[in-house]
Amino acid sequence: MKTDPRIHDFMFLWKPVGGVRADTSYYIHQPIYYDGAFHTYLIRLDIRPSWTGRISEIALGWTGVHGSVEVKQLALRSATLQDRIRVTWAQFWIPQTLNARTVNAIAGPVLFGHAFALPLALLFLVLLPVMYRAHRHGLRRRAAVFSALTPTRVPPWLYTASATFLILWLLYDLRETYNHAQTLRSEFRYFLGDAPRPRHHFELDDFYDVIDAIQSVVPSENPIGFFSSRPLFVKARYFLFPRQVFDREFHPDYLVVFQDPNITYRRGQLSEKDMVVVDRVTPFGRFGEDAFIYKRIHD
Amino acid sequence: MTDIFQTILIFVGLSFLGYGLLQVSRSTEVRRGERLLLGLALSLGLIPLILFFTLLAGGSLGLIPSWLIVAGASLGFGLWGLDVYRSGWSRPQWPASKLPTLPTAVSIVLAGIIAVLVMEKLVFVTIQGFAFPTYFWDAIANWNYRAKILHAVGRLDLNPQSDTFLGGGGTHYPMGPSLFRAWVTTLMGKWSEPAVAAHSLVTYGLLFGIIWIRLSKMIGWLFSLVFAYLTVSIPLMVYHAYAGYADLLVAFFFAACLIYGYEYLVARDPLSGVVSALFLASALFSKNEGIVLVLPAIMVTVVAALWSGRVTLRSAAIYFGIAIGLILPWIALKAYFGLPYAPTETHAGFAFHLGGLTQLFTVVFLQGSFSLFGLFFVVTTILFSSLWWKTDVGFLALPVFLFAGAVMAVFLFTDNYEFLENQMTINRTLMIAMPSYIYLAGVSLGRKWRAENSPPETARADHAMNQQTIPPSGA
Numbered sequence: 001m002k003t004d005p006r007i008h009d010f011m012f013l014w015k016p017v018g019g020v021r022a023d024t025s026y027y028i029h030q031p032i033y034y035d036g037a038f039h040t041y042l043i044r045l046d047i048r049p050s051w052t053g054r055i056s057e058i059a060l061g062w063t064g065v066h067g068s069v070e071v072k073q074l075a076l077r078s079a080t081l082q083d084r085i086r087v088t089w090a091q092f093w094i095p096q097t098l099n100a101r102t103v104n105a106i107a108g109p110v111l112f113g114h115a116f117a118l119p120l121a122l123l124f125l126v127l128l129p130v131m132y133r134a135h136r137h138g139l140r141r142r143a144a145v146f147s148a149l150t151p152t153r154v155p156p157w158l159y160t161a162s163a164t165f166l167i168l169w170l171l172y173d174l175r176e177t178y179n180h181a182q183t184l185r186s187e188f189r190y191f192l193g194d195a196p197r198p199r200h201h202f203e204l205d206d207f208y209d210v211i212d213a214i215q216s217v218v219p220s221e222n223p224i225g226f227f228s229s230r231p232l233f234v235k236a237r238y239f240l241f242p243r244q245v246f247d248r249e250f251h252p253d254y255l256v257v258f259q260d261p262n263i264t265y266r267r268g269q270l271s272e273k274d275m276v277v278v279d280r281v282t283p284f285g286r287f288g289e290d291a292f293i294y295k296r297i298h299d
Numbered sequence: 300m301t302d303i304f305q306t307i308l309i310f311v312g313l314s315f316l317g318y319g320l321l322q323v324s325r326s327t328e329v330r331r332g333e334r335l336l337l338g339l340a341l342s343l344g345l346i347p348l349i350l351f352f353t354l355l356a357g358g359s360l361g362l363i364p365s366w367l368i369v370a371g372a373s374l375g376f377g378l379w380g381l382d383v384y385r386s387g388w389s390r391p392q393w394p395a396s397k398l399p400t401l402p403t404a405v406s407i408v409l410a411g412i413i414a415v416l417v418m419e420k421l422v423f424v425t426i427q428g429f430a431f432p433t434y435f436w437d438a439i440a441n442w443n444y445r446a447k448i449l450h451a452v453g454r455l456d457l458n459p460q461s462d463t464f465l466g467g468g469g470t471h472y473p474m475g476p477s478l479f480r481a482w483v484t485t486l487m488g489k490w491s492e493p494a495v496a497a498h499s500l501v502t503y504g505l506l507f508g509i510i511w512i513r514l515s516k517m518i519g520w521l522f523s524l525v526f527a528y529l530t531v532s533i534p535l536m537v538y539h540a541y542a543g544y545a546d547l548l549v550a551f552f553f554a555a556c557l558i559y560g561y562e563y564l565v566a567r568d569p570l571s572g573v574v575s576a577l578f579l580a581s582a583l584f585s586k587n588e589g590i591v592l593v594l595p596a597i598m599v600t601v602v603a604a605l606w607s608g609r610v611t612l613r614s615a616a617i618y619f620g621i622a623i624g625l626i627l628p629w630i631a632l633k634a635y636f637g638l639p640y641a642p643t644e645t646h647a648g649f650a651f652h653l654g655g656l657t658q659l660f661t662v663v664f665l666q667g668s669f670s671l672f673g674l675f676f677v678v679t680t681i682l683f684s685s686l687w688w689k690t691d692v693g694f695l696a697l698p699v700f701l702f703a704g705a706v707m708a709v710f711l712f713t714d715n716y717e718f719l720e721n722q723m724t725i726n727r728t729l730m731i732a733m734p735s736y737i738y739l740a741g742v743s744l745g746r747k748w749r750a751e752n753s754p755p756e757t758a759r760a761d762h763a764m765n766q767q768t769i770p771p772s773g774a
Contacts, residue, residue: 096667098427103435103542105722106534108667115665121674154748158682165675166525172670173416173532180423180537192430201431208432238439239432242451 002038005190005200006067012043013061017054026050027061031094034186034202038072042087046079065205065259066289088112092175095182098202109175116175120168127164132157198288207232210258210291211239217285218243218293223252229260250278255294270294303429305487306494310501312372313346314339319375322382326570328562331382336508337574338375343502344552344581347475348625350482351584354455355628360478360485361453368486406521413528417507420537424503428496428541438543441468442476443495449474449481450490459636471638473629475584476545496541499548503540506551507531510738513558517745526741529675530734535668535726545586546727552582553593553702554734560597561695561742564609572614576621583626587640588731590630592709596701597622604694641715652716659707659719668726672733675740683743692739692746699735706732 001010013027026048033039045051058076062069079087092111096102109116135157190200191208198206218224223244226236233247236256246252255270255278257263264271270278278296285293317338321329329337353362401409427434433443445468456463464470466477480495487494507527514523530536539547560575562568579597583589601618604610610618633640664673687696706728710719718724 098434100434100436103437103535103538103544103727104724105662105726106538106667108534115667117667117669117671117673118665120671121664124671124674161678165671165678169529169532169671169675170412170416176532176534176537176670177416177419180419184423184426187426187430192426201434204434234436234440234444238444238447241444241447 001032001041001072002036002070003032003034003062004036004068005034005186005202006205007032007062007064007069008203009063010041011061011063012045013059014045014051014055015057016050017056025057025059031096033095033182034097034190035182036189038070040090042083042090044079044084044087045076092116093178096179097183097186100203109179116172120172124161124165124168128161131160131164135160204232204235205259206288206291207235207258208239210256210287211236213285213287213291214240214256214293218254222254225249225252225255226258227256227260227263228258229262230258232258253296253298254284255281255296257292257294259290265292265294268297302487302491302493306483306491306497309368309483309486309494310339310497312368313342315373315375315379316368316371317342317375319371319378321570322375322378324570324573326568328566328568329570329574330512331379331386333509333512335379336505336512339501340505340509340551340555341574341577341581343479343498343505343548344475344584345577346482347478348580348584350478351455351474352628354478355632357454359453360449360482363482365486401521410521410524413524417528417531420531420540421504424500424537424540428500429493432492433495433543435538435542435544441472442545443480443543444468445472445474445477446480446484446495447490449477450484453485465636470636471587471633471640472545473584473586473589475581476548495543499539499541499543502547502551503531503536506547506554506734509555509558510734510741513562514738514741514745518741522744523741526737530737533669533672533730533733535730536733539727539730544727546731549582549586549588549593550731550734552578552585552589553731554738556582556593556597557695557698557735558738560600563614564604564691564694572618573621576618577625579618579622580625583622584629588728590626591640592702592705592728592731594622596698596705599701600694600698603697609691609694641713649712650714650716652711652719655711655716655719659710659725662719662722662725663729666726669730669733676736679740679743683740683747686743686747690746692743695739695742699732699739702735703729703732 003010010030010032011027012030013025015023015025028043028045028048030041030043032041060071060074077083088111092109094109096107096109107115111119135155187201189195198209200206201208214224220243223246224236224240225246225248226233227248228236233245236258237245237247244252250270262273264274265281265283268280268282269276270281278294280297281294282297283292284295287293314335315338317340318334319338321334321338321341350360350363354360433439438444445466448463448467452463452466456465458464466474466481468477476498480498483494483498484490507530510530511520511523511527514526517523518526531540536547536550556575556578558575559571559578563572563575579593582593598619601610601615605612605615632638663669663676683692683696687693709715710725710728715724
């Protein structure tokens with residue numbers, strides 16, 4: 001499957017026959033690559049109890065607006081041992097590119113169904129007594145690279161243990177480096193350098209370019225009413241400062257609608273959920289498929 | 300590109316300016332390169348305080364003219380050049396304890412790997428900081444937004460009904476980070492996103508630099524490089540290096556406060572003591588966690604040091620006189636306007652959430668924010684806890700554990716549990732203690748297994764005393 005930058009998420013959905021409620025559907029969420037290239041996504045369905053029994057419908061779902069998706073092949077099959085290994089490996093390498101929650105918490109890569117830190121920590125704890133015993137049973141010279149070369153009071157097994165810990169930390173860090181590389185790869189493709197306009201930045205889509213467009217076409221002294229079904233008002237207020245920006249208020253002369261399907265324009269009127277909210281407006285500017293600027297008409 | 304170049308010039312200038320000011324003290328414990336870093340680090344904390352006093356007195360952000368900074372930086376550069384001319388590039392020999400060195404080939408390979416990984420992080424965060432506008436929520440809603448308002452208004456608005464009251468945004472948050480960012484952009488003459496991002500980037504670099512330099516005196520350059528690397532490679536730390544939040548800043552100020560406070564205890568170096576107090580004041584003016592969590596931890600530690608006779612009452616009084624004296628106007632202002640220390644009043648209420656311990660364990664050990672820090676913590680605590688009980692390293696351990704304990708108490712025994720459950724702040728707050736803990740582990744390593752020919756810790760104080768009596772070679 002290959003996705004463009006306006007696609008942010010991918011889900012596999014199904015509806016079992018004879019479920020608790022007839023209309024209940026279930027889904028598995030699958031993180032995706034943001035690099036515009038084809039990737040094979042392997043999803044284990046048998047880990048969900050709702051997948052057992054008969055299934056009436058299956059579906060693929062994506063989040064994002066006006067995005068494009070190309071699917072070369074879709075296959076449902078019983079998982080072989082090789083498949084299970086491939087799923088584990090593919091799951092481990094799914095990149096955790098930037099998102100708004102990254103600064104609060106990082107889920108981390110997953111290996112064998114657990115955060116990568118856990119298998120590494122367990123491996124260390126398993127190796128610790130092994131290292132200790134190895135040193136105690138006269139294998140000091142062979143096992144402890146450092147201790148043989150550094151005559152100190154530091155117990156030789158501790159040197160080996162420290163070196164092992166550092167190697168595990170480096171491994172984890174290398175995996176993090178891969179995340180950074182994937183983030184940069186996406187950014188260089190869709191935002192930096194000679195990336196085609198409008199530029200896209202992860203879940204913000206072309207928001208930054210929309211803001212630039214507003215700044216260039218709406219006179220700087222005019223306040224703006226900002227409408228979006230996404231929580232972007234605070235961002236708009238920040239980037240448009242010192243211009244006044246009002247959240248979902250219709251009184252300013254200029255009204256910006258960004259990715260808000262509830263706001264529609266028809267014959268000089270703006271409606272919110274089919275109710276006319278501004279009577280006399282004219283389209284003032286358009287940016288892409290889902291960003292519009294309207295100007296109120298005063299006689 | 301011009302913005303980035305101007306920003307670099309400002310930070311280099313601040314570094315030399317701070318270097319010049321630190322030359323007032325003849326401390327032998329703080330070396331030349333370290334003084335440059337310290338000059339910059341103290342600028343990050345003290346300039347906002349000076350600006351706050353200026354604004355409170357009715358002045359404007361532009362009151363400190365750029366020519367004054369240029370003149371100060373030039374003077375500092377001159378003093379630095381003079382110092383280099385007098386003593387050359389050679390590094391002084393420290394009699395401190397050192398672990399035995401690894402074979403050269405192993406050292407080179409290890410240092411090479413670490414250097415590459417650190418460089419990767421620096422490149423990543425620099426691109427994120429300089430090539431993109433502010434991205435994360437709190438920076439947009441508070442820290443940088445406030446800076447933008449302060450930059451535009453130029454003065455302190457004390458009208459609580461106004462949108463620009465105390466810079467707008469979250470008015471109950473300390474103003475330090477926003478004031479510094481507003482000031483840098485005022486110096487540049489325009490609002491600049493790269494200049495604002497540089498504040499976090501520089502803090503990240505300083506964290507690495509100061510931990511490396513300080514630990515190298517105790518455990519050698521390579522082992523200290525490993526500990527400095529562990530600090531900056533904590534995954535969450537990397538994103539905070541450009542996020543525009545204040546958590547990294549508090550983490551740095553807290554660590555620096557402990558590093559130099561401990562240095563004062565060990566070497567009786569007055570400059571280190573003063574620097575520690577200044578870093579404490581800086582932490583208090585950066586985030587509410589400073590006053591709520593850092594200050595009590597430091598207070599208990601100083602009382603413990605006082606009780607054990609490690610510091611005199613006079614030293615303790617001077618220490619807190621500097622730190623609390625500098626932050627008092629802000630505390631008074633908050634009290635006057637009734638600004639809370641918790642995000643909202645409801646979060647201050649007591650409640651027991653012992654089930655949160657499982658979540659806390661998950662956050663530290665089973666997620667990706669902290670790499671293998673959980674394991675590192677457990678192993679090093681088992682390894683060094685006896686040392687902390689028996690030696691003065693305990694005075695470094697005590698505030699770290701008090702802080703961590705206070706964090707856990709806040710999340711488990713108050714309604715702030717909500718932020719543990721939704722993981723909005725728990726990771727960032729725990730992150731504040733991590734550089735200090737890693738430094739503590741480094742110091743403990745040096746103390747537990749010092750080389751057989753290295754002198755005891757108390758010899759450092761004697762060495763410092765002797766150094767001060769020997770006139771400089773050029774005199």
